[in-house]
Structure formats: C-alpha cells, structure tokens
Amino acid sequence: MIKFDTDLSDELYYGFGAGVEYNSFFADLMYKVNEVKANLEDDKEVLGKKDFDYSRITLGFGYKFSF
Numbered sequence: 001m002i003k004f005d006t007d008l009s010d011e012l013y014y015g016f017g018a019g020v021e022y023n024s025f026f027a028d029l030m031y032k033v034n035e036v037k038a039n040l041e042d043d044k045e046v047l048g049k050k051d052f053d054y055s056r057i058t059l060g061f062g063y064k065f066s067f
Helices: none
Strands: 005-022 023-039 048-064
Touching: none
Parallel strands: none
Antiparallel strands: 005 023, 023 048
16 A cells, blocks of 8 residues: 655735624625645655645625624
C-alpha cells in the first residue's frame, strides 16, 4: 500500500464589506477569499501541486431584537 502526504501551505483568508442599519433592520455585503496551496507527495517525490482558491460574495439581512 502506498501512502501519500498532503502538505498545505500559504493559507490566507481576507475579506472586506460594508453594511447599513435602519431602525432595527440591517443589511451587509461582503467579499471573502480563501487561498491555499496543496502538494501531494509520496515517499520519493512531489506528485502534484494544486491551488485551492475560493472566493465568494455574501449578502445578509437581519433584524436586531432589543429585550
């Protein structure tokens, strides 16, 4: 049986966004990015390299309760 090692490096997360609030309602918009590089290795050599970059835009709505 062959064993493979996975090496993850250069992990980075960043995001920016803005939001508004009116009375008890709010809305926000964000842009978020995850960046990861992976190496697949066996005992002797690197078999492959892959970038796993993931970005998304999120839109949120809500209501703030005051008790």
